[in-house]
Amino acid sequence: MENFSGKGRPYGGIGWIVKKSLYDPYNVKIVFNNRRMSCLEIGDITIIGVYLTSNDNSKESMIGHEMDLTELEILVEKLESFKKKYIIVGDFNSDPGRKKTYDKKLIDFLDKRNLECLESKYSTQIKYTYTNGIHSSKIDHVIGPKTQTNFVEDVKILQPDQLNLSDHLPLKTTLKISAKNKQEKINNGEKKKEKKTSIDWNNPNNQIEYAQLLQTEIINSRLIENLNIMSDCNIKSVLDETINSLHSLMAKCSKTIAKQLKYPKIKKKSKEWWDDNMEKIHSEMKQQLWKYKNSQYKDINSKIKYKRLKRDFRNLQRKKMSELDRQFIKLLNRTNDQNKMWKIIKRKNKKKISCQIETIKLKELFHDHFNSKIIEPNKENLEYSTKAKKRIDEYEEEIERDKPKHYAVNRLNLANIIKKLPNGKSSGFNDIINENYKYGSSQQLVELVAKIIEIIVNNGIIPSFFNIGKISPVIKDEKQSQCDANNVRPITISDTLANIYEKIVLSELNDSHKGTPNQFGFTENSSCNHAVFVLKETILNYKKKNKPIYVCAIDASKAFDKVNRQILFYKLIGKVNPLIWRSLKRYYENSLALVTNQDQVSGIFKTTVGVKQGGPLSPKLFSIYIEELVQLIEKEQLGINAHGQQIAIILYADDILLICEEKDKLNRAIKICEQYGEKNEIKFNPEKTQLIVFGNKKQREQPTEIMMNQKKIDKVHKFKYLGVMINSKNNNNDHTEQRIKKTIRSFHQINRLGITNPELRIKFKTQFYKTFCRPILAYGCEPLKINILQMKKLKKTEGALIKKTLGIPKKSKTTKLMTALEMESTDTMLLKRKLKFVKNLCANSFTKIFINNLLTNESETVKKINKNSIINELEVLFEQNIEDCDELNQLCDSKTREIIINHKLMKKDGVVESIKYCLNTHLSDPKSHRILELLTKPY
Structure with a gap:
């Protein structure tokens, strides 16, 4: 039994007292779903016991009561899907005989699920179940389906008795229960968790067979036809039924495919070396x-x-x-199969680090996190929120009145979205994975999904449990306690269909609203490196003018999670199709979540603040939320002029950089951020905000006091921006040193995979290095000009690791060795990545103008582009002055082709082919290793 009270006498709770002799013949099973709901399975009947949140005239109690009813509805729906007999008993804190808010919600629940209060059905003299001595009401009920309650023989409200010291009266229910037979008891007495269907989705035969099966099932079930003939009065119920049917068909087809496959049973051991x-x-x-x-x-x-x-x-x-x-x-x-090889690696690398906080406490933690405001409301914020609410209400009325043209989903775009769904992602609330949609894609599936989204958008009706996030707690730091709530990050997983809906909305929003060009986060033709490039090149430009430049990296605490949704939808007005705006607003109004941790699932709760962390649409929504901040700062000309282009603020999602040439201007820009944060409920954290000054030694070391929220901002000599180390000297020493250390650490971490083991085949060694080490070494180097000394260090590090992998002497030559391993040399690999990055710079509207201005400025003045600029590096490489981005693009293409041709020619070199032969035969021929050492020996 559980109760809710923190102190004193328990004022409510749920529990069961069951006679021991009933356990065996009736296979009694008790499950506590949460603190307000539990189930007693006895024979062929399930009894749901409830104690719903009472009304204390607060918003929290209203939300709690709604969540209780929502969770109860999910439970009822599940029992009905398995065709199980059930009744619901307990304290509902609602009286259907009245017309108060909570009473109406219970009436709606009864009507929707076709249920009735059974104590009213049977004759009883007592007309109340609760009394405080002044008022009486009937808030305790026995509820069951209208059509299937023949197992209920009688329900009575018992007479008041002097032994009953409670303010509630007991209800006596007589049930006709069938005992389960012995075989059923064996099968169902200890019900194990159902294993998820395992299919090799990379097998083309499985993909084709699954797609054909699902297509046939969709046609036979006539789901599309049902959507076409539904009436306005039952849209929500038909939508719910259609989505549930589609997911049931997907699960059924997956099981059919899985049954045809035979997987060997693997005996799991916690420690395989233990005997x-x-x-x-x-x-x-x-x-x-x-x-x-x-x-x-x-x-x-x-x-x-x-x-x-x-x-x-x-x-x-x-x-x-x-x-x-x-x-x-x-x-x-x-192993010759690539997919099988990675499965083996995944099993070897798997770490079981889980959160040790109780699921019920995690629910309370995340409920508070996703429902509480991060700042206290102030006068300006309240006025702005009131204005936003008023305009939102007016806009909704305009949509209802004007009846905009029906929205139609672009089928080709939808098919492309489904095709590009990523593999290997966790399933959401409905246990359907991306692969079920991706590999089941057909004309019928695309049409069905399009119809569902069109109905949602055009009618503004959100299906039940459509926007429900499955929150998993992830440990931030493995070295810290797994029981510390501050060491837990909530990761939300949404259903695939909800993600498809968000991607459709994102596509429409990108078409109708381009946003600010200096927002590089999660937008087309942009990346972290774009933001780093603009920062670095702007600093280089100002070093030429011998002026200091002040850069402030602002930290916005829990930015995505604490967005005020009302203000967000106010800002969205006019930026997207009105029907999409309305559906998106209602989508977030129906935002629910639950917590899963170590096979335990919490109750469902509502979320009222923030945009979905990890949702495809969330970065775009947040960029719109802070768009006005960019406009306010740029309007006051607080930034610096870089070749005629105003650079005051650079953004990557919620990472904000302010760039100013004077301290007063930076103070003003920070003040604008503070005011904007107070008005829009964004908390800027001065403790995590950093200031760095670029310029000569005197300018860098000069005392600088910049304040935020009446606290001094820390001045640093280096900081990490989007994974790239930036120092006040604006050289790249710190970044290259960091890359080298991280690469060496990564190499030692994969030692357990046998990368240095002489018995492991060379192709696996090469693959491990290229997958786990090389990307770390190269990360963030694209927007930087790596000098000769830094490049020498990078090449030396990579060469040493590769020689250690192959077990050959440290002084061996690596150029031809790397070619034999199907790897380009370190400098060639970095150059190829840089050329590809520059092409992306030319495709981005903001950086294209930036580069064109830089090149134009060079041609009009005597001074050349700074020698540390990557544009200058490319001009030296191409041995010519570049006029504009179009020419730069062509030169990059030409150089990339040249690199590819040279690498192919090197592979035909006799020494390279000999090295390759030795590498491939080193396991079968011991002499090969000695020959390899001689071939790579320095002259």
Whole structure:
């Protein structure tokens, strides 16, 4: 039994008292869903016990009551889908005989699910179940389906009795229960968690067969026809039924495919090196340690025995683990299938680090997180919110009155969205994964999904549990406590259909509203490197003028999670199709969440603030939310003029950089941010905000005091911006040193995969290095000009790691060795990445203008582009002055083709082919390794 009270007498709770003799014949099972709801399974009947949130005239109690009813509806829906008999009993804190708010919600619930209060159906003399001595009401009920309650024989409200010290009267219900037979008891008594269907989605045959099966099922079930003939009065119920049917068909087809596949059963062990002998030695070791401690550390014999047993245990452990590593290498070497190889790696690398906080506490934590405001409302904020609400109400009335033209989903765009759904993502609330849509895609599926979205948009009706997020707690720092709430980050997983809807809305929003060009987060033809490029090139430009430049990296606390939705939808007015605006508003009004942790699931709760963390649409919505801030700062000309282009603020999603040439201007820009934050409920955190000054040594070291929210901002000499280390000297030493350290750390982390093991095939070694190490070494180098010394360090690091991988001397030459390994040299690889990045710069509207202005400025003045600029680096590489982005684009294409041709020619070199032969035969021919050392020996 559970109760809610923190102190004093419990004022409510749920619990069951069951006669022991009933457990065996009736297969009694009790489950506490949460603190307000539980289920008693007895025989063929399920009894749901409830204690719903009472009305204390607060908004929190109203939300709590709505969530209780929503969760109850999910439970009822699940029981009905399995065709189970059920009744609901308990304190509903609502009286259908009245017309108050809570009473109306219960009446709506009863009507929607076709339920009735059974105590009213049976004759009873008592007309109330609760009294406080002044007022009486009937708030306790026994509720069941109108059509299937023949198992209920009688319901009575019992007479008041002097022994009853409660303010409630008991209800007596007589049920006709059938005992389950012995076989059913064996099958159902200990119901295990149902395993998810496992299918190799990379197998083309499985894809084709699944798509054909699903297409046939959709046609036979006539889901599209049902949507076409529905009436206005039952839109929501038909939508719910259609979506549930579609997902049921997907699950059915997946199971059909899975049954045809035979997978070998793998016996899981927590520690594969542990056996009876290890257990025996470990037990003796603990026994001797216990004896030694109990003798107050005087028993020398126990100490000697303990140390000997401990040594033996460790030696045996190392031997067994070494044997497991050899088995792992053999298993990999036998594998030719790429997908199978990565599955083996995934199993080897899997770490079980889970949150140790109770699920019920996590629910309370996240409920507060997604429903509380981050700042206290002030006068300006309240006035703005009131204005926003008034305009939103007016706009909704305009939509209803004007009846805009019906929205039609672009089928080609939708088919492309489904085709590009990523593989391997976790399933949402309905247990349907991306692959179910992606590989089941057909004309019928695309048409059905399009119809569903069109109905949602055109009618402004959101299906039940359409926008429900499954929150998983993820540990931020593995070294910190797994029980610390501050060390937990909520990751929300949405259903695939909801993500498809968001991507459709995103596509429409991108077409109708381009946004600010200096927002580089999650927009087309932009990346983190675009923002870094603009920052670096702007600083280089101002170094030429010998003026200091002040850059402030502003931290917005929990920016996505704390967006005021009312203000957001006010800002969205006029930026998207009115029907899409209305559907999106109602989509967020019906935003629900639940917490899953270690196979435990919390109750459902409503979320009222923030945009969905990880949602496809969220970055665009947040960029619109802070668009006005960009306009306010740029309007006052607080930034610097870079070749005729105003650069005052650079954004990547919620990462904000302010750039000013004077302290006063920076103070003014920060003041605008503060005021905007107070008005729009964004909390800028001065403790995590950093200031850095660029210029000569005197300018960098000059004391600088910049304030935010009456607190001094820390001045630093270097900081990390979007993963790139930026220092006040604006050289790239810190970044290259960081890349080298991270690459070496990554290399040692994958040692457990056998990358240095001489028995592992070369193709796997190369693949591991290219997957786990090389991207880390190259990250963030594209917008930087890497000088000769820095490039030498990067090449030396990569060469040393590759030679260590192959087990050859440190002084061996690596150029031809890397070619034989199907790898370009370090400098060639970085150059190719840079050329590709520059092409993306030319495709982005903001950076294209920036580069064109830079090139135009160079041609009009005597001064050249700064020698540390990547544009200058490319002019030196191409041995000519570049006129504009179009010419730069062509030169990059030409150089990329040249690099590819040169690499192909190098592969035909005789020495390279000899090295390649030695690499491929080193396992079967011991002499190959010696020949390899001679071929790579320095001259």
